[in-house]
Amino acid sequence: MNRTRAVVAAVVAGVLVLLLAIISPMLMTSIPSIIGSGGELPDCTDDGAGVQEASDSAAADIPSEYLKLYKEHGEKLGVQWTILAAVGKRETDHGRSTLPGVKSGTNYAGAAGPMQFLISTWGGRARIPVSSRFNGYASDGDGDGVGDVYNPADAILGAAKMLKRNGAPENVRRALFVYNRAWWYVDQVEEIARKYAESGEVEVPPEADDACDEPLVEAAPSDVVAKILGFALDQRGKPYLWGGTGPDAFDCSGIIYAAYRHAGLSIPRTTFGQWPFGVKIQQGDEQPGDLVFFDSGPGTGPDRPGHVGLVVSKGKMVEARCRLCGPIKVTSYEGRDKIVGFTRPLQNPDVQGQLAKLGDPAL
Structure with missing residues (x-):
């Protein structure tokens, strides 16, 4: 009797193992689509490419x-x-x-x-x-x-x-x-x-990147800032050149130095000089004309940033990044790591004196 029960139990166990072998791959195949339905994928897609039919x-x-x-x-x-x-x-x-x-x-x-x-x-x-x-x-x-x-x-x-x-x-x-x-x-x-x-009418909305639009210059907080932004934006498409201050190529601090000079203002030439020159601004309080600084690797750090961009609107800057990074362009600094901080050169006492001579109100 005990031998019979043992044989029956062995047969049942074998059947269960066989069923699991058949069912498990089916379950594993369906799991990704179940998980994906509540993840970050948009409703229009699935986990596998090429499955979704074209509307x-x-x-x-x-x-x-x-x-x-x-x-x-x-x-x-x-x-x-x-x-x-x-x-x-x-x-x-x-x-x-x-x-x-x-x-x-x-x-x-x-x-x-x-x-x-x-x-x-x-x-x-x-x-x-x-x-x-x-x-x-x-x-x-x-x-x-x-x-x-x-x-x-x-x-x-x-x-x-x-x-x-x-x-x-x-x-x-x-x-x-x-x-x-x-x-x-x-x-x-x-x-x-x-x-x-x-399905639905497919239209491409206008870019939300109004940092590339000329109305940005018109909305600048002062004539001096408008001149700074206008000059910097006009350099888009020109190549990066280490040590370059124009007119054909610039490096990161060179385009800022040249933009301020175009507006009749003198600021330090290099990133290392520009960082201590301006008044420090809390992130979130920056405005067009301010500078945003980055830790750019060996030889630079929190007290010695090695890269800088010119703020043209909240979250956007004109940047001459590197020789292999493409030409000068408007990029986003929001979400970029290694931001060291922001400064406002226009509040430096020397620049305030220059502004007074130009008849522009102090910012």
Whole structure:
């Protein structure tokens, strides 16, 4: 009797093991989609790339060859194709934009191609042979051995790699923020992606980056600040040059020195001199014309910042960052690590005296 019970128990155990072997993979397959439904992914996407069908809006708005590439490279890399497509829409309207840098050259920020890569991020050249030793985002999406930033097949694959490396598909908002460091950009891309998945009229809203708009200069708190900002913004697109003070190239402190000089004011030339010169300002109280300083690595630190930008609006600065970082442009300092602090050179006593001679009210 005991032997019979033992045999029955063994048979039952064996059946249970067999059932678990069959069911477990099914459960594991379904778990990511269950978890993903409550995570950071937008409602328009799923955990797997290439699964979400294109809505009528997507099919109508996205050129067929681009739609194929978004789906193909998204599935290959494990990135939501709707997010890839939304980036392409936000950046260049899927390559249809006629602005500089889309078909050739670069725009004022140094970006190129349908997915708007900085040439330095792409690999230092617009067209570059792709090899296993290459560390940039230049990609060969059409199998010709060359990563061409202007080729949609290459550019879309490169964009998928960049999003994947920085958190997609699980943390797509972080990945998008790294792609273009502005939360308004992240929100707009997700909204476009949602419409590509669900349907709805797809329109690209205007950029929320009003630091690039000339009305910013008109709204400056004084004529002197307007002159400072106007000069600095006019230098966008020019290259970085260590020690440069213009007119053709600048370094980080050189463009600020030149902008103040353009307004008739004299301040120290270098970052190390500019940091102690201005009156310290608490973060959150900064205004256009102020300076934001950063710890930039070896030889610099909290008491000796090595990099500086000119504040043009809350969260935005004109920056000449480095030789491989692209040309002078407006960037975001919100969310940037290693901020040392802010100063207001216009409140330095020497500058106050200069302002008095210029007849400009003290700030």
